[in-house]
Amino acid sequence: MTAVLEVRGAEKSFPGVKALDGVDFVLRAGEIHALLGENGAGKSTLIKILTGIHEPDRGEVRVFGQAVHFANARAAIEAGISAVHQERNLIPRMSVAENIMLENLPQRLGFVDYAEVNRQALLWLERLGLEVAPERAVRTLSVAQMQLVEIAKALVLEAKILLMDEPTASITPHETDVLFGLLRQLRDQGAAIVFVSHKLEEVFALCDTVTVLRDGRNACHAVPLAEIDRAAVVKFMIGREERVAKLGTKPFDATATALRLEDVATSFGHAGVSLELRRGEILGLYGLVGAGRSELAKALLGVGHVTGGRVEVAGKEASIPDVTTALHRYRIGYISEDRKAEGLILIHDVASNIGVTIWRRLAGMLGWLAEGRVRRAVAPLVDKLQVRTPSLRQRVGNLSGGNQQKVSVAKWLAAEVDILIVDEPTVGIDIKTKTDLHELIWQLAKDGKAILLISSDMPEMVALADRILVMGGFRVLGEVLNDHDYGRMSRAIMAHIHEAEAA
Amino acid sequence: MTDRLRALALADWFGLLVVVLVAGALLAFLQPAFLSTYNIYVLLLSFSLWVLVALAQMVIIAIGQMNLSVGAIGGLVAITFAGTMEVWGLPIPLAVLLGLVLAALCGLFNGVVTHVSGISAFIITLATLSIFKGINIGITEAQPFYAIPDAVKAFGAARLGGVPYMLVVPALAIVGVWLLFNRMVLGRQILAVGANRHAAELSGIRVGRVVVIAHVLSAVLAATAGMLAVARLQLGQPTIGDDWLILSFAAPVIGGAILAGGHVSVIGTCLGVVIVTLINNALVLLGIDPFFVQLLLGALILAAVMLNRWRERRREALA
Amino acid sequence: MGLALLIVVLVAIFATVNPGFASPFNLFSLTRVMGIDMVIGFSMMVVLVTGGLNLAVGSIGVAAVMVGGWAMQVQGVPVLPAMAMAVAFGAFLGWINGQLTVRIGVHSFIVTLATMSIFFGAMIVLTKAESFNALPGAFVDLGRLRYWGFVSGMLPAALIVGVGLWLFFNRTSLGREILAAGANLEAARLSGIRVERTIVVAHAMSGGLAALAGLMLAARNGAALPSMAGHIGMSWLLPAFLAPVLGGTLLTGGVISVVGTALGAAMVTIITNGLLQLQVGEFWVQMFLGLILLAAVLLDRLRGVMAERRRQVR
């Protein structure tokens, strides 16, 4: 088989991180090639280099044997590469069909031929089993439907090379099966497909070859999947065999309830959500993207609102109109999954980012805020969490991902919260810091904080949580008591998700 | 058929149409002179000019930016148009062409600088507003050009009953811009860039090219308005364009445009201009302080954005 | 700081080319305008830090001054309370801007675009476009205040306001919260800051400062004129944006430079004054200011890009 795509020694740096550090990759016609690696390993960056979004700092890319330098996305499309990107890229007000055909709108006499647009789009909607009218505006679709439109948009180009970055993150197992059938068909017709996923079951079911990245380097390069087992793949991904960090035992007082939800409904559309979180406990919320976990956290904090049921904090009924009340009255803190957009103020310094939650408490008369007081409150936390920063005056945007995450944890420690909601705490963080953060979260619980852990990272969930609630479609689907056995736990969790889909 | 009717009723501009009709009927009832041929002529005359100004801004709103220099470009082209005819004795078609080319260059400058520097169009066009206006004042020393060729004057004054000849120009522009945004690839690309620049880029749209073209188009529309203003005023006033800013935003926003980009309505914008024209006319006909226009215009913008927000939220709640 | 150096160079050039530039009379009128432009710049600066802007600075300034003029001339209110009334009224109009921005949830651009028109229209309708030109002597004298023979009292007044603003944004919890919310609204909200309040406060401050600038201008003119900020207050916009943008305040919010804004205003005034002195012709000054704004933002951008490059190379 011939190589349709070849990458040699690709390097790419962003301020503060080297996302790719000499990566090799080869893709052949008629194969589905899994590209694996932990979050932050550099998979998406590689995909973006191949689609003309980023230019590599160094290295060579060959397509059909020709060296190429894509100046923009158009150039990649013209070279015969199409892609489904990890982040959503649709135009909400345009129709499903127009979104699908946007790369190449059919025209007649200089005008867009909408009949033709709809006809061609419908063909692919049908093949994907997506039953929505092509004229419908994309913004009225569900997350899963949008994901499928995104996939249709890539397929319609009928490119010889198809790159798919976590296409299954938010679609159901059934929709995944249909997609896989289609991808196999395309492969058999000679297309070359790159498939990025965190779900190893899917990878073994679908793919022929695997390349694993770790910290921007090749952990392995184009190994046939038939020659390698699951344990070996995991070892490539995390660089060691032991998946679950041993954290010791952590007894907690089963009677000290910190947070209790009873039949809660929210403005985001949750219904009948009940849960109980005790002091010293880590309660996991597992689910697919779009399951409504972050939204539940935000509704509790007062960003959205609770529209029904009962919320109790420390045994007393609570009504939380805004985050200020959540923080200062009920002592609830939230570490956002989106550090850059919601967690940190990248253009401000470390001291401000940690101090922001306690300025009010530190301020004297007329709101006077003495520099020294802030420094004295913040400095011990920087030491305790071992944030690697030249000084408290350093801009947070200049720190590495792991240290940024430590800063966002530190600000809630400064605020001395009792309940901490941690949303995807280790996305895009290197392995060493990841372990540090796991130990830190675990230690916080041991010190008596109640922790609600939202994560799509199954090993992380199994390592940290005491109990795991499985969420889907803005409801709680079931509960699993964690015995820290990865295989058993992941099967139990998936069972809840399958069950909900079958129902 | 009922589906069609419902779709019509949900369109951005349907409510506006009702407002226009009711206001028109009310005015006709209160002041019969409203329907006189001459008054209709006056109405259409100001509509002609303002709709071009509004479209010039709308094109830029579509890409999610703003163009503060619409008026300055209109003014600069107006005095160039008048000046080259008076001072150099340029024939009219050549002067028109020169005006359009000058505008295209101004738009090109706005677009290229905005795109290449990545600085917000607000600041860039604030700077070019001063530059273009400054050149205008520097050349004219704030004095108008009086010697406009008779043919231009005649065109500005000619009418067929209540319909000014001039209306042909904006009518063509409206049809053209409507086709652009609803039926042409370029227009759809402009909207895609305005809605989600990153997604547009990934879909292979050349964002830079689209942004620059939108700025050129905006400038050309502004220039057309400037030259029509010369024909209408029968002189090359350096102050042409000074009072366009508020109106240029008011009409598209009243018409349902989303300032963040990606959604504009040509029909809505036209109706927005009609509403503004009616208010202006009503205050004159009913003998009210003209500065009330100013007040009402502002209030109308606020009402329109509130209404748009409300509709947006309701749609979200329904979805 | 580069700006300070540039100012020194400019002054030196203007002073050597044209001796009239350094005359006490010219310096007096220069520092007087400088003080006013600084406060106009501050007025825009305090909303820029929220990531918003205030197109209504001119309208608010004029409207507030007309209230002050009416209080002094018609109602016979003593000068200080009347000035306080004007500033409070300006702050109130700014508060309206802030409330509308927060409540409607659209960018302050469109809100203040509407209110600039509303405030100005209402002011003209209410005053019938007539000015108050029999203001009390004590007020008009403020415009004639002069130190060491060549520094107008307007400049120290503006500098005192600047010091106050610096302390507010660097040393009080509310000031810091405004900056945090301006830099990243969602992060600030999720950190327990009442972000809506920070926006309203910033707009109210902007209105108060615009009113103060208006009062200073009225004292200089010796009258409260409806036309003193041009058509719907537009002629303040350029100085209002020039000073903070030249001074390094980010339009995207979250970063403030009080010193920079003051220096930016100083530079604009010096260039304008110098050009007028050089007989370049008053008609070309506006174009120069536009070119300076363009050059300044482009240079600033270039510097940012270079800094980024250097960091990546390392």
Ligand SMILES: Nc1ncnc2c1ncn2[C@@H]1O[C@H](COP(=O)(O)OP(=O)(O)O)[C@@H](O)[C@H]1O
């Ligand atoms: N546009 C960007 N700017 C700065 N850093 C980035 C950017 N894109 C990715 N990174 C960083 O590069 C590293 C690799 O990211 P990515 O390729 O998205 O990983 P993956 O897709 O494997 O999870 C991460 O540390 C991430 O934070």
Ligand SMILES: [Mg+2]
């Ligand atoms: Mg990725």
